[in-house]
Structures are given as C-alpha cells and as structure tokens.
Amino acid sequence: MAFKLTINGTDHEVDVEPETPLLWVLRDTVGLTGTKFGCGIAQCGACTVHLDGQPVRSCSTAAASAVGREITTIEGLSPDSSHPLQRAWVEHTVPQCGYCQSGQIMSAAALLSRNPNPSDSEIDAAMAGNLCRCGTYSRIRAAIHRAAEIAES
Amino acid sequence: MIDVNTKLTRRTLIRSMSAAGGMIIGFQVPGALAAVIAPKPWTTPTDGVEINAWLAIDADGTVTIRVPHTEQGQGGLTSVAMLIAEELDVPWDSIQTVFADMNRHVNYGEEYIVTTTHGSQLVRLQHPHLMQAGASARERLKEAAARAWGLDRAQITARQGVLSAGSRSAPYAEFAAQAGQITLAEEPAIKKNPDEWWLLGNSTPRIEVPLKVNGSAQYAIDTQVEGMVYAAVKSCPVPWGRLVSFDFDQVRDRPGVIAAVELEAVPGKTAFSDLQNGVAVVADTWYRAKTALDLMPIEWDFGSDAEVSSATQADTAHRLWEETGDVSNEVGGDTLGMIADSDRVITSEFHRPYETHARMEPINATVSITDERVDVWSPTQNQATPVMLVADQLGRDPRDVYVNTVFLGGAFGGNGGGNTAVTRQAAEIARQVGRPVKVIWSREEDITNDKQRPPVHTRLSAALGDNGLPNAFFSRAVWFTQNAAERIGPATADVAINTMPYQVPNRRHERHNVAAHIPTATHRGPGANQNGFIIEQFADELALAGDWDPLEWRIEMTKGLEPWQRVLLKLKEVAGFTTDLPRGQGMGVAVVEDHAAYCAACATVSVSRRGELRVEKVVLVHNSGYIVNPSGAIDQLEGSVCYELSHALYGGLNIQQGRVVNTNFDSYNLMRMPQAPEVEVHFALSQDGWWGGCGEPGGPPTPPAVANAIYFATGKRVRSTPIMRHDLSWS
Numbered sequence: 004m005a006f007k008l009t010i011n012g013t014d015h016e017v018d019v020e021p022e023t024p025l026l027w028v029l030r031d032t033v034g035l036t037g038t039k040f041g042c043g044i045a046q047c048g049a050c051t052v053h054l055d056g057q058p059v060r061s062c063s064t065a066a067a068s069a070v071g072r073e074i075t076t077i078e079g080l081s082p083d084s085s086h087p088l089q090r091a092w093v094e095h096t097v098p099q100c101g102y103c104q105s106g107q108i109m110s111a112a113a114l115l116s117r118n119p120n121p122s123d124s125e126i127d128a129a130m131a132g133n134l135c136r137c138g139t140y141s142r143i144r145a146a147i148h149r150a151a152e153i154a155e156s
Numbered sequence: 157m158i159d160v161n162t163k164l165t166r167r168t169l170i171r172s173m174s175a176a177g178g179m180i181i182g183f184q185v186p187g188a189l190a191a192v193i194a195p196k197p198w199t200t201p202t203d204g205v206e207i208n209a210w211l212a213i214d215a216d217g218t219v220t221i222r223v224p225h226t227e228q229g230q231g232g233l234t235s236v237a238m239l240i241a242e243e244l245d246v247p248w249d250s251i252q253t254v255f256a257d258m259n260r261h262v263n264y265g266e267e268y269i270v271t272t273t274h275g276s277q278l279v280r281l282q283h284p285h286l287m288q289a290g291a292s293a294r295e296r297l298k299e300a301a302a303r304a305w306g307l308d309r310a311q312i313t314a315r316q317g318v319l320s321a322g323s324r325s326a327p328y329a330e331f332a333a334q335a336g337q338i339t340l341a342e343e344p345a346i347k348k349n350p351d352e353w354w355l356l357g358n359s360t361p362r363i364e365v366p367l368k369v370n371g372s373a374q375y376a377i378d379t380q381v382e383g384m385v386y387a388a389v390k391s392c393p394v395p396w397g398r399l400v401s402f403d404f405d406q407v408r409d410r411p412g413v414i415a416a417v418e419l420e421a422v423p424g425k426t427a428f429s430d431l432q433n434g435v436a437v438v439a440d441t442w443y444r445a446k447t448a449l450d451l452m453p454i455e456w457d458f459g460s461d462a463e464v465s466s467a468t469q470a471d472t473a474h475r476l477w478e479e480t481g482d483v484s485n486e487v488g489g490d491t492l493g494m495i496a497d498s499d500r501v502i503t504s505e506f507h508r509p510y511e512t513h514a515r516m517e518p519i520n521a522t523v524s525i526t527d528e529r530v531d532v533w534s535p536t537q538n539q540a541t542p543v544m545l546v547a548d549q550l551g552r553d554p555r556d557v558y559v560n561t562v563f564l565g566g567a568f569g570g571n572g573g574g575n576t577a578v579t580r581q582a583a584e585i586a587r588q589v590g591r592p593v594k595v596i597w598s599r600e601e602d603i604t605n606d607k608q609r610p611p612v613h614t615r616l617s618a619a620l621g622d623n624g625l626p627n628a629f630f631s632r633a634v635w636f637t638q639n640a641a642e643r644i645g646p647a648t649a650d651v652a653i654n655t656m657p658y659q660v661p662n663r664r665h666e667r668h669n670v671a672a673h674i675p676t677a678t679h680r681g682p683g684a685n686q687n688g689f690i691i692e693q694f695a696d697e698l699a700l701a702g703d704w705d706p707l708e709w710r711i712e713m714t715k716g717l718e719p720w721q722r723v724l725l726k727l728k729e730v731a732g733f734t735t736d737l738p739r740g741q742g743m744g745v746a747v748v749e750d751h752a753a754y755c756a757a758c759a760t761v762s763v764s765r766r767g768e769l770r771v772e773k774v775v776l777v778h779n780s781g782y783i784v785n786p787s788g789a790i791d792q793l794e795g796s797v798c799y800e801l802s803h804a805l806y807g808g809l810n811i812q813q814g815r816v817v818n819t820n821f822d823s824y825n826l827m828r829m830p831q832a833p834e835v836e837v838h839f840a841l842s843q844d845g846w847w848g849g850c851g852e853p854g855g856p857p858t859p860p861a862v863a864n865a866i867y868f869a870t871g872k873r874v875r876s877t878p879i880m881r882h883d884l885s886w887s
C-alpha cells in the first residue's frame with residue numbers, strides 16, 4: 004500500500020504493508036539509518052523517534068499510523084549538530100560505541116521540550132526505556148543537565 | 157533503496173598501487189578541527205604522500221593516520237593516533253584518522269603487524285610498534301631535510317610539524333615524498349619515559365564522538381549497496397542441531413520475498429566463524445524477510461542436547477565437586493591434608509551462569525560480489541579475518557576481497573575475528589542469490605546463537621592459621637565450555653585464580669572443563685569476571701572469620717606486591733571504606749588483576765528492610781602501569797562498571813531444553829539509567845616498565861565489591877548471580 008510520510012519536514016511516498024514498523028521504513032525504504040534497531044519489541048529505545056514531538060519506539064509503531072504526523076529522526080534534530088543536546092553530548096564525550104545514542108538523544112530531546120530543567124529523577128524516569136550496553140548513563144545524565152544550561156543561555 | 161555505493165566505491169576504492177606499494181581505502185574521521193563530517197565516510201579517499209603504511213602527509217600538512225584496529229567505543233582511533241602523533245611530533249589538530257586497508261595488510265606483507273581489537277591490548281601491547289611508526293617517519297623526514305640542506309640528521313629538529321636547523325625551516329609536507337624513499341640504517345628509540353611525552357598522558361576527546369550524535373556514524377548494519385537485498389536467518393535454537401526441513405512454499409508469495417537459502421554446518425567445523433545449520437529467507441526489505449521467516453514452517457532435529465538445562469548442568473557440577481579435577485596451580489605442601497586436619501576451615505560455594513554479549517548492534521554483515529571484487533561489511537573485532545573467511549567461503553582469491561571497516565555498535569569479545577557465523581552466511585547467501593545481501597540477526601537470534609560467556613560452579617575451602625590468616629587455600633571449579641577447551645580453555649578459566657595475589661603459603665587450584673554444546677567465547681573480562689566474583693567474596697569470608705578488616709586483610713595479604721599495594725593503599729585513602737555503618741547500608745571492597753592491570757573497587761549500597769537494593773556508588777582505583785589518554789580510560793572504566801553490574805544484578809541466561817530461553821531485553825535484563833551508580837575513577841600508576849589494559853579490568857572487581865557491601869548491609873552473602881533474584885530482606 005502506498006502512502007505519504009512526512010519525515011524531518013520532507014514528504015516521502017512509500018509503498019509498504021501498512022503494519023510495517025516505522026523503523027524499517029525509515030532505515031530500509033527511506034534510507035535514514037541514524038535510527039537504530041536494537042530489540043524490535045520496545046525494550047531498548049535505540050529506535051526512538053518523535054511523532055509530533057512525542058517520543059515513540061519506531062520498531063513498535065506501524066508506519067501507517069504516522070501518516071499525517073510530523074516524524075522527526077536524529078537526522079532532523081538539527082541541521083548541523085547544534086541542538087543543545089548534541090553539543091552537550093560532544094562536550095561530555097557521552098557516546099562510546101554510539102549505537103544507542105540516537106535513541107538516547109531523541110528521548111532526551113522530548114524530555115527537554117516538555118521539561119526544560121529536569122531533575123535527576125525526572126531524567127531517570129524519562130530515560131529508563133533507553134538501554135546503553137556501554138554504560139554511559141552517568142554521562143548522559145550530566146549531558147542532559149548541561150544541555151538544559153546551554154538552552155537557557 | 158538509495159543509490160549510494162557502487163559508483164562511489166568504485167571510484168574511490170579501486171586505486172592503483174602507489175609507488176610505496178600502498179592502496180588506500182578506509183573511512184575518514186575528521187581531525188579535531190575539521191568541521192565537515194562525511195555522510196558516507198568509508199567512501200572518502202585519503203590523500204597525501206605515504207611515508208609508511210601507517211601515515212601519509214598531505215601538502216597542506218594534514219597527517220592521515222591509518223588505524224588497523226576497529227573502533228567499538230573503546231577509543232582506539234584516538235589512542236592509535238595519539239601514539240603515532242607523539243613520536244611524529246605534529247599538532248594534534250592536523251591529524252585525521254582512517255581505517256587501514258585490510259586487503260593490503262592480508263595480501264601484501266602484513267605491515268600492520270596486529271589488526272585485532274580485543275583483550276584490552278591495543279595500547280598495552282601495540283604501543284611499541286605504533287610509536288615506532290611515528291618515530292621512524294619523523295627520523296626519515298629529518299634525514300630528507302638533512303640531505304637537502306647539506307647537514308647531518310642530528311642537526312635537524314622536528315617539532316610540531318616543522319623541520320628546522322638554524323635559520324632554515326620547512327613544514328614536514330615539503331619533505332614527505334623524499335622521506336618515503338629513505339631507509340634508515342637503524343630505527344630510532346621510542347620515548348619510554350612519560351616525562352618526555354607532550355601528548356600522551358593528556359586527556360584527549362575521542363575523535364569520532366561528533367559522528368555519534370547526529371546519526372552519521374556508519375555501522376555495518378547501516379550498509380546500503382545498490383541492488384542489495386536483505387536476509388533474516390534462523391540457526392537451530394539448540395546449537396549444532398540439524399535442520400530437517402522447511403516449507404518455503406508457504407511464504408514464497410508474500411510481498412517482496414525472493415528466496416530461501418539453506419545454510420549447512422560443515423562436519424567437524426565448529427569454530428567461532430563456521431556456519432551452523434539453519435535457513436535464511438531473502439526479501440527486498442529486512443522486515444519482509446523476517447516476517448516470512450517467522451511464518452515459514454521449519455522442522456529441526458534438536459538431538460540429545462535438547463535435554464540439557466541450567467539445572468542438569470548444576471547437577472553435573474555438584475557431582476564433579478566431589479571428584480579430583482585437573483590441577484591448574486599448586487603452591488607449597490599438602491593443601492588438602494592441611495585443610496582436612498584443621499579445625500578452622502571455611503568452605504563456600506559459588507556460581508555464575510551463562511551470560512550473552514548483547515552488544516546493542518545485533519549481529520549482521522553485508523557482502524557484495526562482482527567478477528572483479530568482493531566487498532564485505534562486518535562488525536568484527538579483527539577486520540583482517542573477513543578477508544580470508546569470505547575468500548574461503550566463495551573460493552575467491554583473497555586479493556579480490558575488500559573489507560570496508562565501519563564502527564562497531566559494541567563487541568565485548570563477542571565479535572572476534574570471524575564475528576560469529578554471520579560473515580560466512582552473508583557471503584554464502586549473496587553467492588546463491590546473485591545479489592548483494594545484508595544479513596541481520598533478530599535480537600532473539602543474536603542471543604540464541606551468540607557464543608556465550610561460560611558458566612562456572614566453584615567450591616572453595618581454606619584453613620586459618622593462628623594469626624587468623626589462611627595458611628591453606630583450595631578451589632575446585634567446574635566450567636562448561638564448548639569442546640571443553642576450545643576458545644575459552646584453561647587459560648581463561650584460571651584467570652584471577654592462578655593470578656590471585658594473596659600470599660597463602662599452601663594453595664591448590666583444580667578445575668573440571670566439561671564439554672557442553674552451547675558455544676562459548678571470550679567476553680569482556682573473561683574468567684576474571686567469574687573468578688573475581690568468587691575469590692573476592694571468599695576473601696571477605698576469610699578476613700571476617702579471622703577477625704580482620706577486609707581492606708586491611710587485602711593489604712596484609714599482598715605485602716611485597718607493588719602494583720597491588722599501590723591500588724589498595726590509594727583505595728584506602730580515597731574511598732572512605734568502613735564496616736561501621738548502620739544496618740541497611742554497607743560498603744564492600746574487591747581487587748582483581750585482569751589484562752595485566754590491577755583494579756580495586758569500593759562499592760556503597762543501601763538495602764531496604766524489604767530487600768530493595770540500590771548500588772549508590774562505586775569507586776575504582778586502577779593501575780595499568782601507564783595511561784595514554786586519561787579521559788578515554790575513565791570512559792572505559794566507568795562503562796565497565798555498568799556493563800558488569802548488568803550481569804551480576806540482572807543477567808543470567810536461562811537454559812531449558814538445550815537452548816537459551818531469555819532471548820530479548822524483556823527477559824534478559826540489563827542495567828538501566830535509574831539503577832546506574834555514581835562511579836568515581838582514580839589512577840594509581842606504577843610507571844614501572846609494564847603496561848596493562850583499561851577496557852576490561854574495571855568490570856571484574858565491581859560485582860564482588862557490591863556483594864561484599866550487601867553482606868555488611870544485610871548479613872546475607874550472595875553466592876550466585878543474578879543478585880536481584882536473591883531475597884535481600886533483613887530485620
């Protein structure tokens with residue numbers, strides 16, 4: 004079935020089964036590979052993108068359910084890595100292998116947009132769905148606080 | 157599908173051999189100042205004049221360093237570049253790194269010496285030849301300038317990219333071509349003393365980090381090749397079982413489905429990288445392939461291994477505890493006799509289960525075959541290996557096989573040379589369907605058919621002397637490893653036991669290696685993790701039985717061993733360890749030698765009356781002899797704490813009916829952010845001529861430090877993992 008998806012502000016005509024997870028449409032059909040596959044069952048957060056600003060696990064979101072909504076992926080977060088989170092992530096050298104980090108940043112971006120100055124426990128709650136096998140959690144926490152500061156200044 | 161690669165790779169990868177014998181492929185990670193991040197980095201050629209296989213200098217002064225190791229988050233790109241730049245003496249912001257060409261390495265003289273990335277060894281073992289490559293290039297540049305200026309090499313200074321003598325000076329680039337032709341009569345010495353270093357020892361941000369915040373870092377799973385199709389595979393869930401039949405007709409008409417391909421193990425070939433019996437479905441997208449595979453009826457012959465479970469292994473282990481095993485180390489006199497005769501004997505039994513690597517990037521590989529060349533993308537820890545594997549699988553000349561090195565989404569010892577069977581799978585499926593193929597294992601397949609960390613059941617006894625310290629120490633371990641020896645043989649099984657620092661005058665260590673069908677492999681901190689958990693808790697039991705403070709006991713028991721004393725005394729100074737805390741709170745210490753480094757941990761925990769555990773803080777003191785990039789080392793040590801606590805607190809593979817039952821993150825649980833402790837890292841470096849690793853040693857001492865802390869908080873000793881499955885309540 005052919006339908007139209009709006010991804011990072013651009014319309015894409017895709018022809019896939021409507022129940023195809025958005026993750027695979029982004030990666031295999033549209034070619035945006037920044038969004039990662041980790042588990043396929045909404046347990047790891049590597050595939051996190053925004054639908055109308057809300058974080059969703061794209062591995063468990065039917066592509067057709069995103070029709071008419073703004074899909075934002077890591078590639079669309081900023082044109083030049085200038086989002087406060089991206090700057091803070093570099094400052095704190097958060098990523099190790101980096102594989103989980105698109106999802107981490109997208110979850111964090113959704114948090115900061117609804118809560119510009121989150122506490123540690125608010126960060127923990129918002130980020131609990133994102134696994135990092137490399138164990139960068141304390142850097143992520145610090146970088147989110149730093150991003151909040153950057154955004155304020 | 158995007159039209160990316162074939163054109164670009166042709167243009168940039170197929171370059172004629174240069175005068176110096178080099179062909180450059182790889183992918184570019186910009187230097188500290190470079191602003192442009194290549195969206196498909198491996199297609200970016202490197203320019204400049206090659207001075208040796210390791211480096212080329214461009215006319216504008218850019219130094220391209222070719223890194224023969226992979227980057228899996230351990231900071232290898234940065235530390236290799238630092239080691240070479242230190243000796244070459246060029247400004248750090250003139251450096252860019254590319255991954256070295258493994259086709260050149262394998263087929264034309266193995267100039268890179270070592271290409272593997274495992275065992276916390278990159279800096280530890282490879283620094284001499286990496287520094288030598290930089291020093292050699294520097295001296296050849298000086299020699300070229302000396303000849304041009306009619307001077308002696310000794311009169312030339314090479315500093316920060318500039319050659320000078322008296323009033324004359326020129327950038328390195330001016331003499332790069334001549335330097336490439338010079339052979340030195342004698343190779344220069346490298347700088348051994350940290351006092352001479354200008355770059356090493358300074359915290360340097362890892363250079364690939366900017367690529368990892370915007371989705372542009374390229375992993376094997378992101379490979380896109382024109383005309384590529386996708387394969388989902390299932391190997392027998394009971395490892396080494398047989399595929400009886402599959403019914404492709406049931407799914408062949410599903411959208412996008414192209415083919416089913418049977419994969420066959422070769423009898424007797426059970427190596428890390430060998431094919432296992434299984435079947436793949438190929439389709440135009442991975443989701444279609446995976447959906448069809450899940451719907452396709454498959455019949456397996458599981459064989460007798462289907463009777464094995466965690467419980468049957470435990471029964472076997474408990475039986476073998478009563479039988480003499482192979483002696484791996486014996487010191488002093490009749491240890492067993494002394495224990496039998498003593499009236500102060502402590503005995504304790506421990507268990508660590510199978511664990512899986514679960515690197516966040518599921519196992520995958522892409523292979524593209526044409527008449528003239530074969531291209532491979534594989535998340536392997538040794539990029540040279542796929543050249544030979546794929547050549548072998550396809551019957552091709554290794555000179556036709558090119559490995560496109562990409563970032564690894566974690567590896568942790570599980571992506572060794574052959575990177576499981578997936579590289580051969582991709583080659584075989586691509587050959588059979590006649591198109592480029594990307595194989596991705598679902599997470600369930602990744603955990604089911606990973607080469608697991610082996611389990612161990614260990615019983616220990618010790619007899620205490622009059623001073624309360626042990627005078628006889630005995631251990632009998634039962635390991636379950638594939639073929640009882642291969643890949644995770646005795647050497648790993650004895651890590652941290654045979655190297656246990658405690659100066660007990662009489663010791664005997666035995667082991668049984670039981671052959672099991674579940675494939676096993678190295679896993680970050682192999683052996684040290686399992687044995688560290690065991691020995692370091694037993695150490696606390698002995699200390700307390702002898703009325704010693706656990707930290708003072710360790711200091712006493714390692715007297716005369718400089719590296720241990722250094723870390724333990726530093727730990728005492730910085731960690732504030734005390735056994736004098738109210739119930740429900742506890743601190744614990746542990747120290748383990750791993751990969752030639754000595755790492756001590758002090759954990760602080762709180763446990764509620766109902767038994768809810770919180771690991772508040774872990775302080776590490778690390779002695780790897782030297783450190784080249786302190787911030788990078790801290791990243792690794794911090795990360796290892798969470799990594800290994802994941803297993804100790806939540807992990808544990810459950811084996812039922814011969815297979816792994818918990819095959820995704822809903823049942824194989826890992827640490828999440830709310831549970832992550834604060835981690836504080838200190839260094840206590842011996843700087844005494846030996847070099848230890850940093851990527852793994854932070855893990856092993858952490859769980860026993862936590863378990864020891866739990867004991868002080870609750871009075872309960874946790875002798876097996878996952879810890880969270882124990883009742884930690886107290887009153």
Ligand code: FES
Pocket residue numbers: 039040041042043044045046047048049050051060061062063
């Ligand atoms: S891949 Fe979607 S949550 Fe793991």
Ligand code: FES
Pocket residue numbers: 097098099100101102103104134135136137138139229516565566
């Ligand atoms: S950085 Fe490797 S999984 Fe998070």
